[in-house]
Amino acid sequence: MKKIFLTLLLLVVCVSLGWASGMMKKKLPPYDYGSVTINNYSQQAGMPPVQFDHWLHRQYATCRLCHVDIGFGMTANSTKIRSTDNMKGYFCGTCHNGKESPVYQIKIFDSCAKEYKRDEYKRCTRCHILERSSAREDAFERFAQKMPRERLGNGINWEKAEEMGLVKPADQLEGVSIMKPKLKIQQDFSLKSKVEGMPDIIFSHKKHTVWNGCELCHPDIFVGIKKGTTKFSMVDIFEGKYCGVCHDKVAFPQSDCARCHNKSPQEK
Amino acid sequence: MKNVTVTILATAVLLFTAVPYGNCAEPPWRTEFDETCAGTSEAMALSQSELQALIGRCERLQKIIEQLDESARKVFLKRLLMCKNLYQYVLDAKSKPPEPLAQ
Amino acid sequence: MRLFSGTTYLVTALLLAVLAVSPAGKSEAIDRAELANVMQTIPPNGAFWKYGTLEMRRKTKKAGVTSVIFPHWSHRARYTCRVCHQDLGFSMRSGDTGITRSQNVSGKYCGVCHNGVTAFSVKDGRVRHCDKCHTKDTKALEQLFESFSSDLPFASFGNGIDWSAAIKAGKIAPLNSLNTGLPILPLPDKLKVPMKLGTSAARSDVIFSHEDHYFELDCSACHPDIFNIKKKGTKAFNMENNIYGNYCGACHMRVAFPMNDCKRCHPQMGGSYTP
Numbered sequence: 001m002k003k004i005f006l007t008l009l010l011l012v013v014c015v016s017l018g019w020a021s022g023m024m025k026k027k028l029p030p031y032d033y034g035s036v037t038i039n040n041y042s043q044q045a046g047m048p049p050v051q052f053d054h055w056l057h058r059q060y061a062t063c064r065l066c067h068v069d070i071g072f073g074m075t076a077n078s079t080k081i082r083s084t085d086n087m088k089g090y091f092c093g094t095c096h097n098g099k100e101s102p103v104y105q106i107k108i109f110d111s112c113a114k115e116y117k118r119d120e121y122k123r124c125t126r127c128h129i130l131e132r133s134s135a136r137e138d139a140f141e142r143f144a145q146k147m148p149r150e151r152l153g154n155g156i157n158w159e160k161a162e163e164m165g166l167v168k169p170a171d172q173l174e175g176v177s178i179m180k181p182k183l184k185i186q187q188d189f190s191l192k193s194k195v196e197g198m199p200d201i202i203f204s205h206k207k208h209t210v211w212n213g214c215e216l217c218h219p220d221i222f223v224g225i226k227k228g229t230t231k232f233s234m235v236d237i238f239e240g241k242y243c244g245v246c247h248d249k250v251a252f253p254q255s256d257c258a259r260c261h262n263k264s265p266q267e268k
Numbered sequence: 269m270k271n272v273t274v275t276i277l278a279t280a281v282l283l284f285t286a287v288p289y290g291n292c293a294e295p296p297w298r299t300e301f302d303e304t305c306a307g308t309s310e311a312m313a314l315s316q317s318e319l320q321a322l323i324g325r326c327e328r329l330q331k332i333i334e335q336l337d338e339s340a341r342k343v344f345l346k347r348l349l350m351c352k353n354l355y356q357y358v359l360d361a362k363s364k365p366p367e368p369l370a371q
Numbered sequence: 372m373r374l375f376s377g378t379t380y381l382v383t384a385l386l387l388a389v390l391a392v393s394p395a396g397k398s399e400a401i402d403r404a405e406l407a408n409v410m411q412t413i414p415p416n417g418a419f420w421k422y423g424t425l426e427m428r429r430k431t432k433k434a435g436v437t438s439v440i441f442p443h444w445s446h447r448a449r450y451t452c453r454v455c456h457q458d459l460g461f462s463m464r465s466g467d468t469g470i471t472r473s474q475n476v477s478g479k480y481c482g483v484c485h486n487g488v489t490a491f492s493v494k495d496g497r498v499r500h501c502d503k504c505h506t507k508d509t510k511a512l513e514q515l516f517e518s519f520s521s522d523l524p525f526a527s528f529g530n531g532i533d534w535s536a537a538i539k540a541g542k543i544a545p546l547n548s549l550n551t552g553l554p555i556l557p558l559p560d561k562l563k564v565p566m567k568l569g570t571s572a573a574r575s576d577v578i579f580s581h582e583d584h585y586f587e588l589d590c591s592a593c594h595p596d597i598f599n600i601k602k603k604g605t606k607a608f609n610m611e612n613n614i615y616g617n618y619c620g621a622c623h624m625r626v627a628f629p630m631n632d633c634k635r636c637h638p639q640m641g642g643s644y645t646p
Contacts, residue, residue: 090342
């Protein structure tokens with residue numbers, strides 16, 4: 001009987017997978033684009049999962065600061081943040097320590113605590129979000145209104161916002177980062193598209209190094225260093241490899257074709 | 269009485285570990301880490317022997333960092349590996365004979 | 372007793388099966404009931420003006436106002452699908468966009484054009500246009516459709532309009548962008564050649580034109596979610612899945628011409644359906 005049950009279950013899974021192909025993906029509302037649910041240990045500790053918004057944080061810090069210096073992994077469940085880590089001043093606790101931040105000149109609320117009273121629980125729920133509230137959406141709307149618009153992703157052109165000085169993400173944090181001179185900019189290069197007539201891709205090291213450091217992409221994401229050593233296609237990118245590690249999850253989505261395929265064939 | 273001692277001890281431990289990024293004198297491994305991994309932004313400009321030396325320092329550091337408490341180990345092992353892998357990656361690229369230009 | 376426990380097992384399994392299927396089935400593609408609804412709006416069962424005309428009631432119901440009747444036909448004569456679904460952020464899945472009045476009033480979604488300049492305004496003014504969208508009585512809309520469609524090439528399915536013929540004949544000229552200066556990719560030559568998709572019988576082979584679709588949409592409207600671009604990667608691409616809203620059925624059952632217009636895609640299957 002158990003066998004029948006299992007077979008049936010397997011059949012059902014297969015059917016629903018079959019059904020799932022060929023359909024439009026759910027379109028996330030702009031305020032949810034790049035939001036991450038962190039639930040490695042929260043629920044076992046009796047807390048709702050953490051709802052992390054990339055849009056809120058990337059106005060203050062570059063990708064590099066958090067993903068290299070503070071040590072947050074780039075893939076789900078790779079970091080395994082514990083409240084004790086935060087309490088010791090690692091991960092979220094690096095900035096969220098209840099003290100005046102020397103970089104931002106604001107007091108950043110404290111992260112986790114071993115014990116908390118009823119009135120302190122409100123602070124917990126700033127990250128461990130109990131239920132969706134429109135306040136989060138409103139905060140996003142207010143922020144997005146001041147930013148250069150973009151049609152996809154979260155509707156904000158971050159590249160422009162940084163250029164215009166509307167956001168000034170910090171790249172180093174005293175006592176955490178290794179204080180070193182800013183990266184020497186590598187040259188931009190073009191990547192030939194596979195289909196004749198499709199505009200080539202201009203890869204701008206400059207645009208990427210504003211937010212990143214070498215070690216974030218090399219060698220984990222892009223193994224080849226010599227031009228042409230890392231061969232990849234749109235299929236790989238769609239599957240979340242290479243450019244797809246960031247683009248489609250936090251950075252502007254892949255559906256914005258012309259943002260990368262922008263070298264007109266005549267310019268070759 | 270025993271309770272009080274435990275509390276004091278716990279507070280002391282907490283205080284000691286709570287400020288890993290404080291301005292007080294950093295442990296020697298941290299200074300070594302900062303120096304070793306400071307070269308990531310100019311890795312392309314380093315010579316093969318310099319890179320090899322840095323990788324060696326990373327490997328020695330790894331042994332020390334593996335002994336740290338869980339939180340520090342998580343953070344610094346990740347940071348160290350990122351920097352070591354980058355050095356290795358640049359070294360590999362430099363030691364390979366230049367490929368014929370295929371375009 | 373043994374039999375009884377066996378049956379209980381089976382019932383549980385079936386129940387689980389239904390539970391497992393329903394979230395994927397119901398929220399993603401259309402189910403049987405929804406398909407039946409669609410079929411009723413498709414001629415010969417329903418009126419031409421109703422095809423591709425949506426009723427939006429998620430937000431209105433909560434607010435206690437009349438639901439919005441949105442006719443695709445009046446909009447697609449003026450703009451390509453790309454403009455609203457890719458530039459303005461309207462999702463193609465019902466319920467995803469969550470349009471609110473405040474968004475419209477602040478110049479998003481409908482408010483991009485419905486601003487009193489391009490089209491009647493969503494804002495309160497001396498003349499209020501509420502009932503133009505929050506339509507209780509559709510008579511005026513039906514009349515509008517009559518006069519609108521009278522001069523356009525006829526098709527016996529969908530809106531009763533052959534939209535692509537209308538474009539080719541210059542009867543309508545939908546704009547492809549709102550002059551936002553966004554680059555539009557050129558379509559590579561290789562993709563301009565119509566593709567022949569083989570089927571089990573030569574008579575039912577499909578001719579697919581990237582070019583015709585690209586006129587209305589960007590690559591990312593279909594790739595990779597609806598059609599992934601792996602060679603032989605599109606599995607279960609059959610008529611039934613299509614009819615239930617997958618693949619071509621994502622558009623060609625509710626807005627673009629419906630799939631009972633067989634010969635539009637299977638050119639050699641013409642004949643029997645021509646009026």
